[in-house]
Amino acid sequence: MEWDKSASLLLEKVPPFIQKTVREKVETLARNRGKDIVTEADVVAAREAFMNKSGSQQPITKQQPKHNEKLSVLRKYSKYFDENGNPVLYHINTCRGTEVNCPFLITDPKILADKLRKRLEELNFTEKLINKIEGHILPHHTMKLAVSGCPNSCSMPQIKDFGVHAIESVYVDPDCECIECMKCVETCREDAITVKNRQVVIDKEKCVHCGLCAKVCPAGSIKAEEKKYRVMIGGKVGRHPRFALDLLPTADEATVLKALVACIDIILTNKTERHFRTLIEQLGIEEIKKRL
Ligand code: SF4
Ligand code: SF4
Ligand code: SF4
Incomplete structure (x- = not known):
């Protein structure tokens, strides 16, 4: 198995007589995390796991093997994992308006995208979704989001679970x-x-x-007028494609974040694994509006 430079440097610091054992343990851990190349994060994680086993820190949670099994299908796609091999069960697309100095740009989409990402992390969305889903987690279980810098909607918010584009009335x-x-x-x-x-x-x-x-x-x-956002939810492609439904025709940033929390709540509290669009249709978009 290949090791990147920083991981190799860490291995060199290990006493030579246990290097072989350490190498094997780290590679096993990296493989379990779905990695092809060992990184510094794998070495650190292996060290922590070893210390936990020795009783000097918190015991390893029993959930990990269960998570690993649930994530086995997603491991075929690197986009569902961060650089440390941790699962990330949402994906936020943004348009390239800022990079290309787009003449239509109203608001940099990456600013809102970062805030949406932060909120998903604060709410522990990935962990909670893993716990909610009983069997293997499949790509359609993950949450798709998009933010565009203007109504041209190059990041396609209309076909995402949670889509936003900037507006300037x-x-x-x-x-x-x-x-x-x-x-x-x-x-x-x-x-x-x-x-x-x-x-x-x-x-x-x-x-x-x-x-x-x-x-x-x-x-x-x-x-x-003041720059704002339009929020739409429940868009999807696949066997039965649907355009997203308008949730908020005009919203400030705080309201967009509030809308995200409401949508996450619907996804996580529903006991079934139905697609978000189906949940919206069952509840009714007007009911969701009332929750904001
Ligand atoms: S969505 Fe608008 S701002 Fe973003 S790249 Fe497309 S045209 Fe430009
Ligand atoms: S509102 Fe009148 S002044 Fe302004 S761009 Fe249109 S035609 Fe020209
Ligand atoms: S009237 Fe509306 S759609 Fe037309 S240019 Fe002005 S803001 Fe854009």
Whole structure:
């Protein structure tokens, strides 16, 4: 089995007469964690396991072998494990708006994605989901999330369990007279703006809250409101694909996080292993809205 550089350096520090034994024990542990290459984390974990066995620290929990067995299918996919080999039963996609300096970007999606990730960790989502599922954990049991920096939704929040995209709503400011340059009309892809006799009308049904018209208006006649998010839940692909349902058409960051907690609660407290979309349909989206 291959060892990376930092793991090899740690092994070199072990007295030569027990190096062979240590090597075998670490490799067994790494293999059990589904690894092909031994890393520093495996060496540290093996050392801790050894110390626990010697009685100098907490005993090893009996749950570990059970977890290992439950995770055996997921071990075929590295994306369900962090760099230390620990399971992570959620995945958050973000669009590349910030990296590519996207002209449509409203808000850096990675900022919200980090907060969603932190909340999932604080709530111990992975551990609780492992405990909830009786048999093998399969890819469809894991939670898929996506955040996009604008309504173009490049990270596809519409087909995720929990999807979010940034929005920037606009309004007409009556104190700033329109000069009829028509830049807003040319910019709006939704054909949502009408300008006649210096009167600007925005069709709220057509508007997707991209905020672009406010950016191009030289007179300040169209202005942007505070940047917010749209939250949708229950999207899925597969045998019966479904687009996500609108949970919150407009929400601030705190409300998005609250919505995530409500969704996790539904997933974890339901005794069955039904797909999140099925749980939403059973409960009703309006009932979930009431919980926020
Ligand atoms: S979702 Fe919007 S901001 Fe993100 S990459 Fe796509 S167009 Fe750009
Ligand atoms: S915010 Fe976007 S979709 Fe809405 S009116 Fe302006 S340009 Fe059109
Ligand atoms: S961009 Fe502004 S000034 Fe130009 S037509 Fe639109 S609202 Fe009027």
